[in-house]
Amino acid sequence: MRDYILKRMAAVILGFISMYGFYVILHGHISPGGSFAGGIIVGLSFIAFSTIYGIQDGSAKLPEKILVWVESYGTLWYGLMGLVGIVKGAPFLANKLAGVDLGTPGTLSSGGLISLIGLGVGIRVASTMVTLFFTLMEEEA
Amino acid sequence: MHFIAVDYWIMVLSLILMAASLAMYFIKDLIHAVIVYGAYTVTMALVWLLMNTPDLAITEAAAGICTTVLMMVAIFRTSRKEE
Numbered sequence: 001m002r003d004y005i006l007k008r009m010a011a012v013i014l015g016f017i018s019m020y021g022f023y024v025i026l027h028g029h030i031s032p033g034g035s036f037a038g039g040i041i042v043g044l045s046f047i048a049f050s051t052i053y054g055i056q057d058g059s060a061k062l063p064e065k066i067l068v069w070v071e072s073y074g075t076l077w078y079g080l081m082g083l084v085g086i087v088k089g090a091p092f093l094a095n096k097l098a099g100v101d102l103g104t105p106g107t108l109s110s111g112g113l114i115s116l117i118g119l120g121v122g123i124r125v126a127s128t129m130v131t132l133f134f135t136l137m138e139e140e141a
Numbered sequence: 142m143h144f145i146a147v148d149y150w151i152m153v154l155s156l157i158l159m160a161a162s163l164a165m166y167f168i169k170d171l172i173h174a175v176i177v178y179g180a181y182t183v184t185m186a187l188v189w190l191l192m193n194t195p196d197l198a199i200t201e202a203a204a205g206i207c208t209t210v211l212m213m214v215a216i217f218r219t220s221r222k223e224e
Contacts, residue, residue: 024199032195032196032198032199033196033199033200034196034200036200036204037199037200037203037204040200040203040204040207041203043207044203044206044207044210047207047210129207132211133210133211133214136211136214136215136218137214137218
């Protein structure tokens with residue numbers, strides 16, 4: 001009962017913190033921030049969830065299997081986005097040369113593949129931070 | 142030398158940074174030192190902002206708080222007082 005206010009406030013706020021992290025990740029090429037900073041913000045929202053609701057609830061929400069899966073496939077996603085250029089007959093990680101429509105400057109789609117690449121890097125950073133936190137917090141055998 | 146207002150703010154913030162660095166060295170209670178480290182990173186983010194690099198400011202704020210949390214957990218798992 002002592003931390004009732006904390007838990008209710010966290011239930012309201014943490015979703016918005018996580019959403020802001022994904023905003024920073026996806027808008028890395030037109031506004032301050034990037035996939036590293038945004039990924040840390042997303043990871044911090046899960047770390048705050050684990051500290052407020054207890055480490056058992058946090059581990060139940062993000063099991064180690066999912067964390068390892070996200071960490072591996074986030075890196076693979078970067079490589080796959082790079083291979084788009086090679087498939088189109090352009091250099092590795094090519095963006096405009098690969099025929100991606102860049103749209104109007106200043107909007108989200110003006111980055112082409114950069115937002116999608118950043119999404120892979122961001123979720124990888126987030127899962128790394130959460131893994132570090134869980135590894136430090138878990139009970140000693 | 143010609144100074145503008147931003148330069149004086151950066152000087153004041155640099156003094157705070159130096160004081161925080163020295164305090165981290167001399168404080169024996171490690172949890173207090175980590176709290177001072179959190180203040181250090183926030184001040185450093187303000188310095189990046191005044192130097193017109195908001196990109197670094199966001200990264201410094203996020204990464205600084207994250208390392209503060211991780212250091213706090215590390216102290217929680219080991220001993221609190223410095224030998």
